[in-house]
Amino acid sequence: MENKREILSVKDLNKSYDAFNLKNVSLTLQAGSIMGFIGRNGAGKSTTLKSMVNLVHSDSGSVQFFGMDIKTHESEIKQRISFAFGGVDYYLQKKLGTITSVYKRFYDQWDEKAYEDYLKRFELNPNKKVKELSQGMRVKYGLALALSHHAEILILDEPTSGLDPVSRDEILNIFADVVDSKQASILFSTHITSDLDKCADEITYIKNGEILVSEEKDAFVDSYRLVEGSMDQFTEAIKSIIIGCHERRGEFSGLIRSKNCEIAKGIKCSPADLESIMVHIERRA
């Protein structure tokens, strides 16, 4: 986190569909960090990520990588970033070696030595077909391709969805290694909050197409507290500050902003985690 250079900046992105709108989506990614992009299914995570790389055309707003606009410097930017939907899910019948032989021709900075090293490290056999790889191995192959052309930003849409806990942990450790060794910064979407507990430096939370918050993870988690108590403690003052309140058998529980702790004096307050924050915020709707 020592290097606070801004390498990706999304400003006021808007996109309207018949039944869904992205509204003024803004976020920035600093060099040397991992940003987790969370939100429930359908919140707009994929649309936002796709808009960043021009797969989806935003109605307004701007996306800049390394100070260059994606709309005018698309090819130049794509040389320096990598975007993937989960793991490699194209050309399933082809061998990894065949796909790589095509892929590498497009990248000026392709590093064959690094690629060989990643194959070894991730135990990928170039003679295997993509369809023969597990989901976790497909994510690793995608990472091997991205890191071998020295992508400086990895944008990954749900890379951990559908993985077993061990594979997920492995992928998250690779993310941490990649960022710690200053090879790349990572922006990845997920709805699994424990992924972010493990490795995210920053969090961007999207709900119904709007960014609720985009800040450092620890500050974000620290800005909420879980509260619980009996219904006779459930005063009007508490009612006005509680988020995602749940009542059952004469007890209530919910989430409050840490700054409102004073109002909830005398009520049991405990630190919140990402999962409970997300659940309560979504429940408020």
Added chain:
Amino acid sequence: MKDLLYKEFKLAMHPTCFIFLLMAFMLLIPNYPYYVAFFYQTLGIFFIFVGGQANNDVYFTTLLPVPKRDTVKARFGVIVIMELAQIVVSIPFAILRNSLNPLENQAGMEANIALFGLVFMMYAIFNMVFLPIFYKTAFNIGLPYVIACGAMAIFVGAAEASIQLIPALKTTLDTLNPNYLPQQLAVLLFGILVFSFMTTLAYLKSAALFEKIDL
């Protein structure tokens, strides 16, 4: 562009395209509507798109560091190469057919130079109809292909009917008589011009449509 063409042949190419080149042997059939031998290649091209859809080709390709319109250009490149290959491979079979069996083809046009001109026009119609409709969505393949086949069938039907029913055309175009070579060469030249013009137009339209869609 070289790299994208490499990608098209290494990853996207469907093997049936090469197999259908062999359909050129159908020109040896004594009585046959010879357009059919050329039609098969459009089916091979259709399979490239079917394979592309099954393999998420559009995402693989558009995420590469190349302009979107270049990916369309490369796909057009492959299509034109295969169509021209089909025509080139057919030439020796046409020569062979006419030297082995000089009897008239009872089922339509002779395998002569004018036929090749008409085939160029048929491919031009295929490219003009199938590709821009496909690139409107970069997803729907079936309907654009059916519409393109319909358009080709109407063209072939109209061309064949005119040649069989109009004596001046019948005499000059549906014959192996070398006296009518200039007329037949004119049809070939016209076919090549139509093919070049319509395919270029189809590319410009397809690229513009593809750049607009959300993937």
